[in-house]
Amino acid sequence: MADIELRDVTKIYPGASTPAVDSLSLSVDHGHIVTLLGPSGCGKTTTLRLVAGFERPDAGSVLIGGAVVAGPGAWVPPERRDIGMVFQEHALFPHLDVAGNVGFNLPKNDRSARVDEVLDLVGLTGFERRMPHEISGGQQQRVALARALARRPVVVLFDEPFASLDADLRVSMRAELRRILKAAGTTAVFVSHDQSDALAISDTIVVMRDGRIEQVGTPREVYQFPHTRFVADFVGRTNLFEGRIGTDGRSVETEIGSASCRHTHSLPPGTPVVVSVRADSLELDAEGPIVGRVKETTYTGRAIDAVVEVERADGTTRDVMVHAHPEQVVVCGDIVRFRVLPDFVAVIEE
Template sequence: MSGLSISKLHAAHGHTTVLRDLELTVPNGALACVLGPSGCGKSTLLRIIAGFHQPVSGKVTVGERTLNDDRTQIPAERRRIGYVPQDGALFPHLTVAANVGFGLPRAERRERVAEMLDLVGLNGLADRHPHQLSGGQQQRIALARALAPRPELLLLDEPFAALDAALRTELRTEVATTLRRAGATAVLVTHDVDEALAFADVIAVMRDGRIVQADAPHALYHRPADTGVARTLGEANLIPAKLAADHAITAFGELPLTDGASNGTEDAVVLLRPQQLRLSAASGPHTIEARIINAGFRGHDYRLELDPAARHELPTPLIAYTSADAPPPTDQTIHVAAHGTAHPLVPEQAPVSATV
């Protein structure tokens, strides 16, 4: 397998620009997730990489091979790229073995099919037809079929979207393990943040036809580039702050900065994730007073919506997660403290015009 590199990619459907100046690098052997809202251009990006859609301009390379640039447009069948669509799209009239072996040279077909079915843990099902498989089994066969010709790059377009929540979690873990075992470079498209956080070595957040930030899941969650990326990765409290050299001054007192340095700004916003806000038994110099306006039980914890007292000048609602056995009742006034570090955020950029 080989790494993927995309630069200055522009694409349109008719007169509507869909991708603009898109940059993305996926190292060899890495699993990347492209995360973004419906309609932001994720599938268009995959279809360009696969060779199903021609971009307006830009360069796409896999390993040393240029697939698209000003002069080059390698056809899809010569790209050596595997593609797993949302519904798997197995050939209904062929057996599992024939689906996985489709297009492989006859001499190696038998052995390669057995190897692939082994990889996805379904070697007992070679003689079945797709309609005799569960949704999860069909997706695993689709993955085996895509990996069988030893593609240089594997593309997965929301491959778990049609599955129920439990199967989805199980299968995405399995698929990630399978891909790592196969040493595959893969790009998965999703609008499910849990999927991206669990699956990826690199998450690329897409907005308005561009990749706005790409980084390891942990870095992206704790150090988002702007308020939009912060919200894309999970619930976010955006807290007004003044920035000093190495700390933020907030209604919760002084909090160290995540990256430990700022230029000093009077009028800043810092990110505090809900798990950083904790109920405090007593009021103190670094607690705020708030009223619980909603408490939702989520099995492992409660999600609280809080209305902070007006004097704190904080946004409403603040979101806190608490693992307390039972939170105080709704409408009760409580004290809240903030833990950990604060990460300064810039506002999300306004979208640019969508017409070429």
């Protein structure tokens, strides 16, 4: 059963000419972790706030646990929606200690037992009497999560929870958060503008743009097989080539040669398409069919990002992003050969 359902929800802020959220429909299954991913202004935060009850939809309805909480003639205020929320920069109550924050507004009879329980879940037993400013950023994040979980909400909402953490901490917090949510069996909706956060933490990613959904899928689907140019570009960088579906129906004839492709949407041979080829899908290979000259290289530690100038059939040139293994030696000006692996090639629906 869907814990959260949005049906044709539209939100237009007063004075705005375009809707922040534009007849958006989405459902989130029980126990799933969903991330709304998109650039700022795409409507992801508004969507989250519509679910939380901090914004009222102008059209459509929002259901939580099967009950309509917002819609024509229906309105349930945030405090009665059975949700938990983890805010950007945590929003811990500075006048209360850790136990006071986690136990905030819990029924008295099982408050201390529940506080102990969730603090144990987030690994903060022993921190009960600390004040928020006396603990680290990562610990504040755990307190915020414990506070959100304490009331056993149907769903926990996360507004850019990693934005205020530094790079090392966010990598470890992603795994930690996922473990805790799965252990608690909680449904969770995240809002993020960072693709690596989204890929790491989600069961499902919802890519949004201009108040609409661009693509819904597992992290693997969204990364490997983007449906649109926007998704291909926003979720990891990519090379876009124009071409036609090959005669076998399992490859694309592009401007730089043929690329085998498992994700052609079963389009008939000869159809003009745009194909996204991730840099990871281009492998340097002395025997490879494509030739180019290295224009730029960036050593990132995990890979070498190279920009290679490739000559098209008609004699003009274009740049292609290629990932090389960090052990390889790639020098500007080198003539290299490479080939296209089929894994990260996807035909984009135009």
